[in-house]
Amino acid sequence: MSSAHTxxxxxxxxxxxxxxxxxxxxxxxxxxxxxRRKVREKYSWRESLAGYLFISPWLIGxxxxxxxxxxxxxxxxxxDYNLATGSQTPAGLDNYRLxxxxxxxxxxxxxxxxxxxxxxxxxxxxxxxxxxxxNTVRRGSGLxxxxxxxxxxxxxxxxxxxxxxxxxxxxxxINAVLEFFxxxxxxxxxxxxxxxxxxVVMGLWGVGGSMVLLLAALRNVPKELHEAxxxxxxxxxxxFFSITVPMISPTVFFVVVVNTIAALQVxxxxxxxxxRDGNSNAPDAALFYGVYLFQQAFQQFNFGLxxxxxxxxxxxxxxxxxxxxxxxxxxxHYEGGR
Amino acid sequence: MTATHRSTxxxxxxxxxxxxxxxxxxxxxxxxxxxxxLGTAACNPAAQNPAPAPExxxxxxxxxxxxxxxxxxxxxxxxxxxxxxxxxxxQLADVxxxxxxxxxxxxxFAAQAASGDVPDLIRADRNLVAxxxxxxxxxxxxxxxxxxxxxxxxxxxxxxxxxxxxxGAVYGVPEFFQPSALLVNTRVLEEAGVSLEEVSTSDPxxxxxxxxxxxxxxxxxxxxxxxxxxxxxxxAMWMTLRGGAVQAPxxxxxxxxxxxxxxxxxxxxxxxxxxxxxxxxxxxxSQDVFGDANPYxxxxxxxxxxxxxxxxxxxxxxDDIELAAVPITDASGQPFAWAGGSAFAIPxxxxxxxxxxxxxxxxxxxxxxxxxGEARAATVEEEGSINTGLFTGSPVADQAVRxxxxxxxxxxxxDQVIDTYYQVLSNPRTRGASAVGEQIGNDLxxxxxxxxxxxxxxxxxxxxxxxSSTRAWEQSRAGS
Numbered sequence: 001m002s003s004a005h006t007x008x009x010x011x012x013x014x015x016x017x018x019x020x021x022x023x024x025x026x027x028x029x030x031x032x033x034x035x036r037r038k039v040r041e042k043y044s045w046r047e048s049l050a051g052y053l054f055i056s057p058w059l060i061g062x063x064x065x066x067x068x069x070x071x072x073x074x075x076x077x078x079x080d081y082n083l084a085t086g087s088q089t090p091a092g093l094d095n096y097r098l099x100x101x102x103x104x105x106x107x108x109x110x111x112x113x114x115x116x117x118x119x120x121x122x123x124x125x126x127x128x129x130x131x132x133x134x135n136t137v138r139r140g141s142g143l144x145x146x147x148x149x150x151x152x153x154x155x156x157x158x159x160x161x162x163x164x165x166x167x168x169x170x171x172x173x174i175n176a177v178l179e180f181f182x183x184x185x186x187x188x189x190x191x192x193x194x195x196x197x198x199x200v201v202m203g204l205w206g207v208g209g210s211m212v213l214l215l216a217a218l219r220n221v222p223k224e225l226h227e228a229x230x231x232x233x234x235x236x237x238x239x240f241f242s243i244t245v246p247m248i249s250p251t252v253f254f255v256v257v258v259n260t261i262a263a264l265q266v267x268x269x270x271x272x273x274x275x276r277d278g279n280s281n282a283p284d285a286a287l288f289y290g291v292y293l294f295q296q297a298f299q300q301f302n303f304g305l306x307x308x309x310x311x312x313x314x315x316x317x318x319x320x321x322x323x324x325x326x327x328x329x330x331x332x333h334y335e336g337g338r
Numbered sequence: 339m340t341a342t343h344r345s346t347x348x349x350x351x352x353x354x355x356x357x358x359x360x361x362x363x364x365x366x367x368x369x370x371x372x373x374x375x376l377g378t379a380a381c382n383p384a385a386q387n388p389a390p391a392p393e394x395x396x397x398x399x400x401x402x403x404x405x406x407x408x409x410x411x412x413x414x415x416x417x418x419x420x421x422x423x424x425x426x427x428x429q430l431a432d433v434x435x436x437x438x439x440x441x442x443x444x445x446x447f448a449a450q451a452a453s454g455d456v457p458d459l460i461r462a463d464r465n466l467v468a469x470x471x472x473x474x475x476x477x478x479x480x481x482x483x484x485x486x487x488x489x490x491x492x493x494x495x496x497x498x499x500x501x502x503x504x505x506g507a508v509y510g511v512p513e514f515f516q517p518s519a520l521l522v523n524t525r526v527l528e529e530a531g532v533s534l535e536e537v538s539t540s541d542p543x544x545x546x547x548x549x550x551x552x553x554x555x556x557x558x559x560x561x562x563x564x565x566x567x568x569x570x571x572x573x574a575m576w577m578t579l580r581g582g583a584v585q586a587p588x589x590x591x592x593x594x595x596x597x598x599x600x601x602x603x604x605x606x607x608x609x610x611x612x613x614x615x616x617x618x619x620x621x622x623x624s625q626d627v628f629g630d631a632n633p634y635x636x637x638x639x640x641x642x643x644x645x646x647x648x649x650x651x652x653x654x655x656x657d658d659i660e661l662a663a664v665p666i667t668d669a670s671g672q673p674f675a676w677a678g679g680s681a682f683a684i685p686x687x688x689x690x691x692x693x694x695x696x697x698x699x700x701x702x703x704x705x706x707x708x709x710x711g712e713a714r715a716a717t718v719e720e721e722g723s724i725n726t727g728l729f730t731g732s733p734v735a736d737q738a739v740r741x742x743x744x745x746x747x748x749x750x751x752x753d754q755v756i757d758t759y760y761q762v763l764s765n766p767r768t769r770g771a772s773a774v775g776e777q778i779g780n781d782l783x784x785x786x787x788x789x790x791x792x793x794x795x796x797x798x799x800x801x802x803x804x805x806s807s808t809r810a811w812e813q814s815r816a817g818s
Contacts, residue, residue, distance in 0.1 A: 083451045084474035084686050098813075104806060169620035170559045187616035189623070192793050281570045281783040283791050298445040299776055300810055301473050 070314075077307035088304075095308035105309065107284055108292040109316075111196065115288065116263040119200045123259055124252070127210035134211070135218045145215065149208035160272030163202045164189070167273075174201075189273065195285040199269045210255045217251035218244065246333040253328045257321060264317050265290055289313055399485035403693035406434040411442035411461035411680075412701075417713040418728065425709045426700035433693045442466075451475055456685040459694035464501035464510065464681045464768070465775040468589065471504035472773035472814050476683040478507035482695035494702075497768040498731045502681050504589075504771055505816065510681030511698040512731030516645040517675035517762050518568075518575065518666060521652070521755070523633075525660040526552065526562065526640040537641055537664045540671050542580065542604045550611035552640035560613040560621045563633075566642035569605050569615075570786035574769050574779070575643075575676040577601045579668050584782055589772030589816055591807035593782060594800040602789055602796035615790035627651075634659040645677065646729045646759045653724040653752060661751045663758035675762035678769070679731065704735045711739035724752050727760065736763065773816035774807060781807045 052059070077095055079088035099105050134144055151159070166173050167188035175185025188198040221244055229239045245252075267290030274282035275291060289309070297306035407430070414420040414437070427435055440446075442462040450456045462470070470476040483490050490499045494512045502510030522537055530552050539545055545565055552564030567576065574584045582597030592598075609615045625633050628651055633639040635658045643666070652659060665673035682698035684691050700706060707730050718725040724747040728739045740760060747753055772778055785803035789796050811817035 082474065083448060086452065086454070098809070102809065103802070164623070168624050169616065171620070171624040187620050190616035190619040190791060192788075192791050281787050284784070284788050284793055294445075295780070298448055299780070300774075300813075301444075301448060301469075301475075302810075302813060305813075 073307040073310055076304055077311050079304050081303040083301055083303065091304055095304045096312070098305055099308045099312055104287065104292055105289075105312075108287045108289040111285060111287055112264060112266065112289040115196050115199065115266055116260060118196060119203050119263050119266075120256060120259045122200060123204060123207050123210055124255060126204055127207050127214050127255070128252075130207065130211045131214035131218055134215050145212065149212055152206045152208040154205075156268040157272060159202065159205055160269065160276070163198075163205070164273065167198050167201070190283070192283040192285040195274070195283055199266070199273060199286075202269050202273065203263075203266075210259065213251055213255055214248065217248035221247040249332045250334060253324075253332045257324050257328070260320060260324065261317055264313065264320070267291060267294065397481070397691045397695075399482045399692050399695045401692060402432065403430050403690070403696040404432045405690045405693060406436070407459065407690050407693040407697060408436050408438065408457040409459045409461070409694075409697065410438040410447075410457035411440070412437055412459075412682075413439035413441075415439075417717050418710040421709040421713040422701045422706040425703075425706040426697045429700045430693060430696055433690075433697070435697070447475070451685070451687065454687055456687045458688040458690045459682055459684055459698060461513070461680055461682050464498065464512065464679055464771075465779055467502040467510040467681055467683050468504040468771035468773050469776050469814075470683065471507075471509045472816055474686055474815075476509050477686045477688075477691065478504075478509055479511070479684055479695060479698075480508050482684070482691075482699070483508065486696070486699045488699060493734055494731045495733060495763075495766045497766045497770075498679065498681070500770050501679075501768050502683070502771060504773065510683045511702050512679065512681050513702060514679040514729060515675075515677045515731050515763075515766060516647055516679060516729050517677045517759060517766065518572065518643050518645050519675075519758055519762055520641050520664040520666060521634070521644045521648065522641050522662045522664055523637060523639055523660065524662050524751075526637055530640070532640075534662055534664065538667060538671075539579065540667050540669055542601075546604070546608050546611050548641070549608055553612040555613050558613055559617045562637060563618065563621065563639045564612055564641065565608065566622070566639055567605070567608060568643040569609065569790070570783040572643055572676070573602075573605065573782055573786045575666075575767075576605065578676065578767060578769075579666065579674055580604070581669075585770060585772045585775070585778055587770065589770070589774065589811075591772070591774065591778045591781070591804055591811055593778065593785065593807060594797070594804040599796050599800055602786060602800060605786060606789055606796065609790050615787070630655070634661060646726070649726045649752070649755055649759065653726055656724060656749050656752060661755055663755040665758060665762045673762045673765055675764070675766045676768070677766065681731075702731065702735075704732070704738050707732070707735035707739055708742065711743040715743040724749060724756075726752070726756050729759070729763075733763065736760075772811075773814040774810040777810040778807045 076088065078091060078093070080091045080094075081088050130148060134141055134148070137144055165171075169175060169185065169187035169190060172185070172188070174188070178185040186194040188194045188201075225243045225247070226239055229243055234242065266288050270286055270288045270291050271294070274286040275295075290313075293306050293309045293313070296302045296309065412419070412423070414423045423437070427433075438457060442460055444466070447456070447460065460476070467476065471478075490508055490511075495515050498512035498515055499508060502508060502512060520537060520539070522534060524534065527534065527537070532548070532552065536544075536548065545567075549563075549565030552562070553560055554562040569576070577584055577598045580597055580601040582595050582601055583592055584598070586592050609618060612618060613621075621638075625638055626636070627633065632652070632655065633642070634652055635655050641664075649663075652661060666676070668674050682694075682701070684694045684698075688694055707728060711728055714728060715725055725744050727744045728736070730736055730739070744756065747756075769775070769779075781803035785796075785799035788794050789799045793799075794802075
């Protein structure tokens, strides 16, 4: 979809014959004022209905699985929930007090923040490198794109099973490769210092998702800009930082925001690598917020406490995303301005 | 692409200015949504149909069971489980039985309980039963035992009954009692010039020295473990063996006692003497425990702590290994049989508790175990392997099965091993029940791991574990 087309539809906000007139450059038919309003309302109602019907599958899913679930969890966070009877006893702010007082919440939050700081930039850089490489490929690019995206489609359980073998400190393939280059490999899965890097490494397996987005953005950068800069004598690096990066910055920003949110919710990688047997024989370094929340809900049946933890995480994610939006609005370049 | 992103993902968040009409519509929509939520809450199946309280006389456990019965967590995957299920089914001729063969999962059970649609009978780890009882998710079954003329503390090992007793009532039917002992690779011992008599757990320091002496390292990584104490899995056993306890008789956590701190310090010394926990864990993770290159065939271990079931695995490799068993003993040399295991429990909201009770009683009866023993003996004869015995939750059944089916195998080593596991049953021990048993176990394992991996010291780790378990205890019904 071209920019002009996008602006033509979304910029005016008009609907019905007026919108059609804008798109076709045909003047809107003149009608008496009252009749015109009726026609507009009639069309507006029909179009609204059609629109709602079109989005109704999503709307029903959103209401059922997001809005209602979130509201229910908010209610739960202020209660003691008895699973056997389905009854709730008002608990005021007790659950939130317990969350704040629990040192494991602090530990798990810190672990999660460290994971975010490690994984988000690393995934962005790797995705960018792969996208840049793929952008230069002319023949067979579809094949490479598919191959690099395939890991993203692999179930997390299968990925974890493979990485349990790859990351074994004594017999794992990753340490075997490191040893080939004379580098002694660490105990990825049992040395607390290497627990989070091991989860980051496993997360990079799914870098294809970010890569595809960045590749699409790279393909949309006008060649004329690069050609003009080359004529002016700009080096490859200069063209990358002065043309490519600004032009794809909205996508980069999108990837950063989405990956940050995903990293703050990290659960499956950590759970499958370290807590798959339902026990806790893992170093504290592997205790992520999502894992601890799960333990509270489904091992201890403390649903009120778990709901309070979920809402604390929601507020944290909201805050971090808001900061990212503020920074992004100042640094991201939008084609055609804001 | 970029313009589309801008309009759909970013700018939309800034377009929050509304006209009064839009605000009115939003207000109405919010109202409707709120009413919907209230309706949804009112329609919560669990809230609308609270699970029936186990009133006295509410269930006639003595009546002939009828109807349908859904059992969760029981998988008749081998001849022992299948023959017991067949026996129970034959006794409950008027009951339509269906099995959910996946292992018991607390998350799944929580969802079932929330929806009010639970199985009639669950098979879960005994450590979980008291937690489920504290949450009122399973019901006491003293009347079930009485109706079927079973005296639980006489028919089952009392320690297993303790595991499923909460607030004075029994909530579960114990199933297995798989005691632990030391399985010794005598080939490795001979190579190292160590006699079998030197293998003993009575002296903690001697265990550390033995482990160090029998371990082989390649750099920092072990290629053979001298003494595998199954840590952290058996941490509670070692603490109990050394005079400590992870919980009080009433279920209150007691993780940070001086005895437990001393035992955890010993665990750290034992691990460090053999290459350190991170290396040992990676080494054990890479072992082919059930295969042709298992640690005893590959001489990757000298002495290891194993529950009895592993003898059955090793019996397939009797010609490739040299094996002996040594009881785990306390400081006075007294044998000590520690075990966890599973139990059957009846959910509070079960639709057919009478049939569930009858099935659980029948599946753990001596007749059922005899049928299982017979099936196992037939399999052993057909495969030409060794009958290592069945270790049930009942001394009565154990004795009957042993006398009827566990004969001398002709393999002296295995006969000694099998005999040792039967001998240690004279002193059965378990952790006992706690409303936060799962949490205590998790906190203990976590404390052990953070200590062994060098994140903290034993005292700090156990203090933090105690604080965590105490928080859970104070939130439980038993502790509040």
